[in-house]
Amino acid sequence: MMQAPLQNHQVGVLVVEDEPILLMETVDVFTEANMIVFEARHADEAMAILSTRDDIRVVITDLDMPLGGMGGHELLRSVTARWPKIGVVVLSGADRPSLGQLPSGVQFRSKPCRGSELVSAVYAIVSRQTGSI
Template structure:
């Protein structure tokens, strides 16, 4: 059976503790042609990243009370261990302070407009040949 084009869609990890926000982000990204994996907090995201080798980008919330670390720390850990993964951090409350954002990560305030989300992910995936 021939492989379909969809086999080559970029895989995005969405890390968001609020179910409705997570579902909206997933829907927007899937509608834009991405394959999406969901995680409800940073600890789950780290487990997914160990198990799934072809994740190309991650969208994470900052404040996730159920995990042991916040989205800024998650982003720093991901960029330190997996330089190939592009990172977009979103928050409606916590603005980044100096040192919060790892090199190459982008920050956006919530609510995130669908077109902006898709554009930023596209930009991240094209940086450094990403």
């Protein structure tokens, strides 16, 4: 089902998570913050969604994604190269990247992460993108 383009005041967030419960919980956090949430269970699905939408402002992704043909690090490189204006927050419990391993501007949060911390990170990114919220 194709969703209509978002209004300027709406914040579009793409959550990429292969663990169904974590995906649902993360989607709920952003929905409760009145953001428009798109879901992908793996990197290939995320790339397909990003290819059809120009109103997603932030991608929240896990690094360890066994599903699909593309891993989390490859997704990061693709998103930052093709859509440099999109903010990216990496969530990971197992794979803690070392300094310089993530593309410039990509934020990292360890799992588990409080929902309020994620929402604040997204608002900070959107604020930088637009010059205001």
